[in-house]
Amino acid sequence: MILQIPLMLLLALAQPPTPLIWAADEEGGAPYVYRDNKLGRVGFELDIINALAEELKRPIEFKQYAFDSLIPGLLKGDFDFAMNGLEINEERQEKIRFSKPYYIYRQQLVTRADEKRFNTLLGCKNTLGAIVGTMDGTQAERLLNQAKIPIRTYSSSTEAYSDLVSAGRIDAVFLDLPMAISYALPNKRLQFAGKPTARGFYAIGFHPKNETLAKEVDAAIDALKTNSKLRSILVKWNLWDECQEELSPGFLFEEEGRPNNITHSILEENQAWTINRYLPLLLEGTWVTIQLTLCSFALALVLGLPLSLARLYGSPWLKSLALLYVEFFRGIPVLLLLFFLYFGLPAIAESSGLNISLALSPFIAATLGLGLNYAAYEAETFRAAIQSVPQGQWEAAASLGMGKSLTFRRIIFPQAMRIALPTTTNDLVALFKDTSIASVVALVELNKQYQILAKSSLKFVELGLITALLYLALSVPLGRLARALEKKLAPERR
Amino acid sequence: MNIKAHQICKTFGKRPVLDGLTLDVPSGETVVIIGPSGSGKSTFLRCLNGLQSIDSGTIQVGDHKLEASNEKRFSPFSSEIRKVQGMIFQDFNLFPHISVLGNVTEAPARVLKHNQADARNLGLELLKKVGLESHANHYPSQLSGGQKQRVAIARALAMKPKVLLCDEVTSSLDPELKHEVLDVLEKLKSEGMTLLMVTHEIGFAKKAADKVVFLAEGKVVEEGPPQQILESPENSRIRTFISKLMS
Numbered sequence: 001m002i003l004q005i006p007l008m009l010l011l012a013l014a015q016p017p018t019p020l021i022w023a024a025d026e027e028g029g030a031p032y033v034y035r036d037n038k039l040g041r042v043g044f045e046l047d048i049i050n051a052l053a054e055e056l057k058r059p060i061e062f063k064q065y066a067f068d069s070l071i072p073g074l075l076k077g078d079f080d081f082a083m084n085g086l087e088i089n090e091e092r093q094e095k096i097r098f099s100k101p102y103y104i105y106r107q108q109l110v111t112r113a114d115e116k117r118f119n120t121l122l123g124c125k126n127t128l129g130a131i132v133g134t135m136d137g138t139q140a141e142r143l144l145n146q147a148k149i150p151i152r153t154y155s156s157s158t159e160a161y162s163d164l165v166s167a168g169r170i171d172a173v174f175l176d177l178p179m180a181i182s183y184a185l186p187n188k189r190l191q192f193a194g195k196p197t198a199r200g201f202y203a204i205g206f207h208p209k210n211e212t213l214a215k216e217v218d219a220a221i222d223a224l225k226t227n228s229k230l231r232s233i234l235v236k237w238n239l240w241d242e243c244q245e246e247l248s249p250g251f252l253f254e255e256e257g258r259p260n261n262i263t264h265s266i267l268e269e270n271q272a273w274t275i276n277r278y279l280p281l282l283l284e285g286t287w288v289t290i291q292l293t294l295c296s297f298a299l300a301l302v303l304g305l306p307l308s309l310a311r312l313y314g315s316p317w318l319k320s321l322a323l324l325y326v327e328f329f330r331g332i333p334v335l336l337l338l339f340f341l342y343f344g345l346p347a348i349a350e351s352s353g354l355n356i357s358l359a360l361s362p363f364i365a366a367t368l369g370l371g372l373n374y375a376a377y378e379a380e381t382f383r384a385a386i387q388s389v390p391q392g393q394w395e396a397a398a399s400l401g402m403g404k405s406l407t408f409r410r411i412i413f414p415q416a417m418r419i420a421l422p423t424t425t426n427d428l429v430a431l432f433k434d435t436s437i438a439s440v441v442a443l444v445e446l447n448k449q450y451q452i453l454a455k456s457s458l459k460f461v462e463l464g465l466i467t468a469l470l471y472l473a474l475s476v477p478l479g480r481l482a483r484a485l486e487k488k489l490a491p492e493r494r
Numbered sequence: 495m496n497i498k499a500h501q502i503c504k505t506f507g508k509r510p511v512l513d514g515l516t517l518d519v520p521s522g523e524t525v526v527i528i529g530p531s532g533s534g535k536s537t538f539l540r541c542l543n544g545l546q547s548i549d550s551g552t553i554q555v556g557d558h559k560l561e562a563s564n565e566k567r568f569s570p571f572s573s574e575i576r577k578v579q580g581m582i583f584q585d586f587n588l589f590p591h592i593s594v595l596g597n598v599t600e601a602p603a604r605v606l607k608h609n610q611a612d613a614r615n616l617g618l619e620l621l622k623k624v625g626l627e628s629h630a631n632h633y634p635s636q637l638s639g640g641q642k643q644r645v646a647i648a649r650a651l652a653m654k655p656k657v658l659l660c661d662e663v664t665s666s667l668d669p670e671l672k673h674e675v676l677d678v679l680e681k682l683k684s685e686g687m688t689l690l691m692v693t694h695e696i697g698f699a700k701k702a703a704d705k706v707v708f709l710a711e712g713k714v715v716e717e718g719p720p721q722q723i724l725e726s727p728e729n730s731r732i733r734t735f736i737s738k739l740m741s
Contacts, residue, residue: 399545402600415589415590415591
């Protein structure tokens with residue numbers, strides 16, 4: 001016993017203190033924490049983290065985590081704290097423990113430099129057809145929803161601003177001032193519309209049970225405020241403004257710093273997330289999912305058949321072209337394809353000086369992406385089915401004097417379709433589930449609607465179950481249909 | 495309508511299947527081809543129908559000629575010979591997705607452009623001829639083997655052929671079903687149809703054939719009236735072959 005105490009002391013001295021794990025989303029964009037192509041990982045939050053690590057005398061390690069999932073991840077215990085422009089609001093306060101704020105944010109409306117129709121949110125709301133881009137799960141998104149302004153949500157600020165400037169699919173972006181400063185301010189084709197509004201606080205999020213660490217960090221933040229290190233970081237990043245004067249040590253957001261009235265009224269409304277409120281929204285998403293499934297599958301069938309014919313009966317040149325298509329679209333992830341169609345095409349049109357806009361709407365981009373991808377699978381299904389019609393059928397038709405195309409149309413194709421039907425139906429079920437990928441191109445289908453609602457209400461489990469039920473209600477009957485067809489059309493029964 | 499095949503040669507890869515085969519089928523006669531398996535009987539019929547190319551030799555059916563052609567460029571769909579020649583297969587090859595009547599009317603309606611009523615009347619008439627008019631609306635899967643083969647005959651007849659090629663048409667049938675198909679063929683013969691059949695039905699050959707041809711290694715070994723070939727052939731191989739068939 002006597003020996004053990006010095007030994008433990010020795011060990012404690014020899015080992016550096018265990019690092020704290022900090023989670024944020026690098027993809028969220030500048031200036032929080034992001035990848036600079038020269039400097040690597042940078043951001044004003046990273047600077048604050050480094051200053052905090054000095055105060056706490058503990059190393060802090062970065063952990064990449066999707067912004068959407070920061071709070072669930074924190075509650076799960078995947079990391080020690082989350083710091084990524086997390087706005088303090090009452091729903092989050094019920095779940096997690098916030099530190100003292102390190103930045104007072106406001107929202108900034110940004111439009112294209114040549115925008116003449118409006119320069120305020122109200123003006124935007126009164127402009128017919130105007131759509132405002134914002135980010136998932138942000139205070140800005142809530143404000144827009146509350147103001148009933150049509151929105152499109154993105155998972156990063158970069159996507160939102162580039163959709164505004166190059167694709168022109170949206171008419172304005174409403175996001176936190178820091179994002180506007182780092183993206184829109186240097187861009188001559190964008191302008192700030194009106195003054196920043198809707199004040200709120202960024203703070204660090206902790207697990208509610210981790211009060212010890214939260215207190216330590218609170219003290220460290222106060223220290224950074226006292227020694228002006230926080231100020232110099234914000235100045236360095238061009239984020240210092242008169243609002244930040246309120247960030248004096250000991251500042252308590254609970255008492256003085258309530259978010260302003262608009263925000264507050266939204267919060268009250270958001271607390272009542274009942275089934276009556278979210279079910280219609282989920283059904284709306286389901287309807288989009290169904291439309292997307294049907295449209296992209298129709299495209300896959302329409303493209304798949306000529307592809308299979310080219311593979312089977314085309315000239316050598318056509319055959320290899322069809323094979324190239326099949327190999328290419330089967331070989332690349334749909335996700336990549338969707339990103340390319342949605343964000344890549346407008347950029348290509350712009351850089352090649354084309355006058356036409358290649359900015360596809362989310363629905364068209366998703367339909368194209370899924371359709372092009374599934375066409376490759378359907379082409380192979382059709383090819384196999386056509387080849388499995390016995391050779392004797394061709395010969396019998398030929399011996400009756402029927403020509404090649406007549407034989408194909410009347411004798412081979414109808415039989416091939418019967419053979420292909422079960423596989424095709426299975427593919428339809430797979431496609432139905434794959435439509436959830438379309439959420440990356442800002443299409444609010446069922447899965448995306450779930451993400452939005454779950455993030456707003458933080459009812460991940462309850463909403464997740466209902467969403468799963470909605471998916472199952474459609475995919476299970478479809479699957480049964482596929483199996484029934486398979487039985488009915490089995491070769492031995494024909 | 496007569497068939498004249500002269501010096502037909504056909505190889506599969508390097509293996510000769512038909513080796514200078516010469517055969518005449520006079521108009522209105524029934525010729526039965528027998529021979530061991532691999533002797534080229536089926537290949538010969540398929541070449542006659544233009545389903546397969548020939549390397550050399552000539553085929554003439556009435557006024558229609560088939561020339562030797564390159565196998566790679568060959569298309570089984572281009573042959574004009576189908577206007578006068580029908581073919582019936584061992585495996586029936588009925589179209590499973592259309593009705594019995596549809597199987598019969600498909601080609602006259604689509605190739606000869608008969609109108610719907612004409613095609614239908616023709617189809618029903620032919621089905622009556624093969625004794626299956628009551629099955630017009632059945633599907634092939636609902637028929638027995640003998641019934642299927644009779645539908646296949648009606649289907650071939652719908653194109654008004656002058657010659658019928660029958661490739662082992664009773665080989666996949668149960669013995670008690672063979673006669674219903676053979677009876678139909680005998681009736682066709684009596685109506686003046688030229689028949690060229692590959693078959694192992696010695697009884698049928700004795701009764702109905704005008705000529706029996708024994709084929710081996712792609713050549714005609716011996717041909718003549720059925721009594722001569724089947725009962726007292728000159729070649730000992732034929733005797734052995736027939737005694738095996740009868741046992």
